[in-house]
Amino acid sequence: MYPMIKIEGVRHAYKTPSGPLPVLDGLELSLNEGGFVAVVGPSGCGKSTLTKLVSGLMKPDEGKVMLHGEVVTGPRNTVGMAFQNPVMLEWRTILQNVMLPLEIVPNKLTKAEREDRARHLLALVGLTGFEDKRPSELSGGMRQRASLCRALVHKPEVLILDEPFGALDAFTREDLWQTMHKVKENEPFTGILITHDLREAIFLADQVIVLSGRPARTQYVLDVPDTGPRDLDHLYTPEAAEMLAVLRHQIEIAQGRASAEEVAE
Numbered sequence: 001m002y003p004m005i006k007i008e009g010v011r012h013a014y015k016t017p018s019g020p021l022p023v024l025d026g027l028e029l030s031l032n033e034g035g036f037v038a039v040v041g042p043s044g045c046g047k048s049t050l051t052k053l054v055s056g057l058m059k060p061d062e063g064k065v066m067l068h069g070e071v072v073t074g075p076r077n078t079v080g081m082a083f084q085n086p087v088m089l090e091w092r093t094i095l096q097n098v099m100l101p102l103e104i105v106p107n108k109l110t111k112a113e114r115e116d117r118a119r120h121l122l123a124l125v126g127l128t129g130f131e132d133k134r135p136s137e138l139s140g141g142m143r144q145r146a147s148l149c150r151a152l153v154h155k156p157e158v159l160i161l162d163e164p165f166g167a168l169d170a171f172t173r174e175d176l177w178q179t180m181h182k183v184k185e186n187e188p189f190t191g192i193l194i195t196h197d198l199r200e201a202i203f204l205a206d207q208v209i210v211l212s213g214r215p216a217r218t219q220y221v222l223d224v225p226d227t228g229p230r231d232l233d234h235l236y237t238p239e240a241a242e243m244l245a246v247l248r249h250q251i252e253i254a255q256g257r258a259s260a261e262e263v264a265e
């Protein structure tokens, strides 16, 4: 069986007026269906570029990006995306914003079925009663919940989350982490999460990939043990502290502030 996402030997440089800017240099990733990987690394190392390659918005100079064994050659509507600043259409209600992908991606649902699906997702993230509000009437955390629903409404094969909780306060962020677990239980997806938050990475993902500094390669892979349902208290266990320490060291290496030998000591 093919992995859901497979990235092999990907190299990419942006063309800039001052010459090529190498961004990815030997990226490897393999993720089975239902897996959830978090990608961390120094600022500007190429994390968002990776998401553009997976969604087919860009093609790599070298190497392959495959979904279910099929090489990605162009934009895919089987990928759902949510970003740090969700762009919502102010002239549409929250329900209408969530239904938007179903108007774009071909599907056989009737209008009533589309609406049911959107309402079901909004209920799952705790937004029942806000369906008819406009985006500006919602808090940042609520907009992010709605954006998650919009990213999932067409049942994408892959969900890409590019720092979706980065702009939220700590309490709202932790609330949303718990919502994410609930969503994944009810609406299974294969996910890539880009984040700067190591606690978020180990709380949500089952694998954390550390990218090196630019041009990025896969520097380190941490498997987060499956210990059953996770709650926030998990983040304060000795096992979590150890994982966070390992990841912090790896980030320091990626930033050029520690050597691999120092870490091995």
Ligand SMILES: Nc1ncnc2c1ncn2[C@@H]1O[C@H](COP(=O)(O)OP(=O)(O)OP(=O)(O)O)[C@@H](O)[C@H]1O
Pocket: 014, 015, 016, 021, 023, 042, 043, 044, 045, 046, 047, 048, 049, 050, 214
């Ligand atoms: N279209 C583009 N043309 C030229 N350079 C680009 C382009 N897009 C991104 N870059 C540059 O490529 C590098 C990697 O960008 P990318 O957005 O993938 O990094 P990132 O790891 O997601 O960054 P951050 O952690 O700050 O969000 C950066 O130096 C960025 O300035």
